[in-house]
Every structure is written in C-alpha cells, then in structure tokens.
Amino acid sequence: MADVASPPIPAEPAEPMKTDEEEQKPLVATEAAPETPAQEEHVSETLYIQNLNEKIKIDVLKQSLRALFKTYGEVLDVVAHPNLRMRGQAFVSFESTEAAQKALKEVNRFPLYSKPMQITFARTRSDAVVRRVDANNYDGHKERRDQHKKDTRYTNPLKRKFKAKRTAAEVDGAAAVPQAKRPNVQMPDEYLPPNKILFLQNLPESVTKDQLNALFAQYPNLHEVRLIPSKKDIAFVEYMDEGSATSAKDALHNHKLDGENKIKITFARK
Template sequence: MASVTPTSALPPSTAPPSATNGDVEMTAPSANGDDEEEDPNKVPDDAVETLYIHNLNESVRIPILKETLLNLFKSYKPIAPVIAHRNLRMRGQAFISFPDRETAHKAKKEVAGFPLYGRPLQISFSRTNTDAAVSKFNGDEALAAHKAERAARKKISRRKNPLRQKAQAKLKAAAADSSATGQPIANAPRRTIQMPDEYLPPNKVLFLQNLPEGTTKEDLQDVFEQHPNLIEVRLIPTKRDIAFVEYADEASSTVAKDALHNFKIDGETKMKVTYARK
C-alpha cells in the first residue's frame, strides 16, 4: 500500500472524544467485499462511487476524523464532504465519494487495512452514493428523487421496527381491555401542552426536546460548546428525548438557544430548544 502516505498534518491519535456533524444518512454497505471478488482488479458491476469505511476509532472527534480521511484519500481526489455521524447507530463509520467507480475501487484496494488511529480500516462499497455525489453526477433533480426515496425507506423501516410494533400491540390490547371493562387505560400517554417560547422568561438553563434516539451527552456537548460559557449538559435517564443545558449566564444561553433551535443533530430530526422553567 505504498501509494498511501499520511501527511504530517494528520491529527494525533490522542484526539479528544467525538463530535456530531453531517446531515446525510447512508444505507448499508454493498455486499461486494474483498472475499467475494474473484478478480481483485475488476470493479464490481454494482459498485458506486462511494465507499463505506468502518472500524474507525470512536474516540476521535468527528471534525478531526473527517479531515484525516480527506488527507488520507487526498491522492484519489475525494468529493467533499466526508459523511460521518456520532449518533449511536453510525459510530465508527464514514462514507466518502470519488470522481468515478474506478478511482473508488483503487482507493478501496490500496487503503483497506491502513492503521488509522490504531485501528485497521475496513472498506467496502456503499449501496448508494452520498448526496454530494448524486448532485455532482446526476444534478439537482436526481438529488431530490434520491432524498425522497431515502425518506420513503426510513418511513417503511420505522413502521416495521419490532419495538414499535410491540408497543402498538400493547396499546391496542390495553384499549381493548378498557373498552370491555369501562376502566381508563392504565399508563396511557398524556398530551402535555408546552408553553410557547415567548412566554418563558430568559434563563441560563435551556430545555431540549425531541432529541433523536441514541443522542449522548458527548453529542450535545460538542454542539453546545461551540457557544461560549457552557457549564453543563444533563441528560434524563428515564426520558431520553429531553435534556438540560446550563450556561454561565442568560445572555450566553440566549445566543445558544437562538442558534440551535431546530438544529438537526442526526441530520433529520429538529431539536426544540427553549428556556427551562424556573
């Protein structure tokens, strides 16, 4: 793998914990792996211009990881941006696109196994291209169709989620029992009315709602520490879609609130940020 030479600009392997960035969710990698390729020099028929990279060191911050991967693949002229997320489902993974399938195949062969931050890279072809690659190769209309197809896949996936189906079945059974006995459903979800932001007085503590599944304390710290005077992030163990963020003063919390209300941590779910109730 002589053609891959990391530059001296690569960050050290002792980089601090991760960040959350990016707004594209990719599908699973292609089934074409090294073990299934009869001729290692032949580009698989279903290969795309995007590579799926995994076994990445999860302790490296996302911005540093993206920069490192761009430097590592620099000679193959990668198409920015590198796609990597810190959420639970996407940790230790990234997607990077190239000008053509042949270049992607060459990069895959020559860089696979490279020890990046102490872990050998595992590389295969992605099933689909990144949004940046779709836009570059096929134009804006194709990108819109690509996003619509992805949204449809997600909707079907959520609907078929076993945990969701189990919860719905439990609610239906409880509703049936309630109808038969005339008793209210125990533990039925209650609709809470949220006071509009404008009626909540300024507060140095922010209340976060609608956090995507898998959001960690580190994810939120990486987002909110971009605004000065952050003191603490507090998660609620029994309620994983909410959290509290405290700043040193009301002015700092107001800046963060205005900047991050409706921010998409996972690239698709809008986070609600209001002042906390005093």
C-alpha cells in the first residue's frame, strides 16, 4: 500500500507509536528550536483520523471511511494499518483541499462505530495525492520520502522513546507477579446519557435514507440522517438539540419500520 501523509505530532507524543511507513511525520521539536507565533491551520488534501474503533476489521473500516467521505469529493486513497502501533488511525486523501476542508468540518467528531473520530489535516501530501496533482514530481517526492525513512530509522526520538518503554516493561514484567485481569465493564446502551445523536439498530437491510428522513422528520429540529453502507442494519440520526432527540427516541423506539423488526433506538456514545 502506498505511503501516506503524516499528521502533526504534539509536544508530548502519545502512544501508539507509528510504523516505519509513517516516518515522514515531523519529529518532536528540539530544545534549540525557537518559539514561533501561532500560525493559521495547515491545510492538506489528506485527513489524519484518530480514535477509530480498533475492534473493526481493517477492510471493513476502510470501506466505511471511503463510503462516508466520498460524498465530499473524490477519495484517492484510504490507508489504515492492522499493526498494534497504528490501530485506531487512518488517512483519507482527497483530490482537493476544498473537499478535505469540508469533510473535516462536517465529519469531525462523527461517532463512527460508537467512537467519535478525531480529525486533523496531515502535514504532508500522500503518495496518492502527489501522483494525481503533481505527477511530474512524483519520483522526486518518493525518493525524498524513502531517504527520510533511512535517515531516521535509528534516530527518530519517537522510536527511541517507544523502545525504552518496551525494554522497561519487559524488565518489570519478568519480575512482576501475575495479577488477575479486571473485567472491562461497559455501560449498556440503554443507560447512556441523553444527547442530540440517536443510534439506530436492527434496521431492515433494505431501509433507505429517505425512509428514515420521513420517519424522524415527524419530530422537530431534525438535522441529519447518516447511514453506514457497510453495516446496513444501523444508522445515526442527529437533531439540533437534546430535547428533540429525546422526544423522537421515546416515540419511535421499537417502531416496526417494515412491519416485522422492531427498531432499537438509544443515545449514541460520546
């Protein structure tokens, strides 16, 4: 798969660490780097997405992201890696910065598979973008990226920090007494606190967006209905305020849209 553009790295980089394929990402600033005034947000054709649901299979996740973002413009590439250090992250490349800007504005914090996506612009162009918009310079772009990987393979401060942590963990683990793993207790959907986004389950696979719009538009302040193409039995319905969402939920929970299956409606996880 093609190398992807890199996201900005915060002053205190958080795990998971990035793979060699992400070495084009900027390194942590050194102490010698002078402070600069705040600048306007960097805009790129590629979006860097974090906080994705790690339990979703990579091929399903990529398909869902492509289907979700293609309404904002042509999607040139979607990159996600299955390895441990890159789980929960992905890159989506558009043919233009305008499409990427609109997608970021409207999709950021969208709860894909019950987790709100955290979206920023990537720091550099991805291979797919360069190949499309600047083909004459693609070979040079690729050569510089490959050389950067080689140069930073052993000097990248992020990798050094990760290696030090892993070594310390191995030493501590060898001497530690095994402890019972605490169960991961998650609040049932039915008891989630109210908010303006509803999560629909058990929908008929033949349901359409127009059907759901007509059903939920009976209640005031409907903002948007979002379907997930790769998961046809679920959807999200967003209202302008929490009160309107609550009214729709109370009225339509267990509604039989096709005369058979009852729709399960809960508040979406934040």
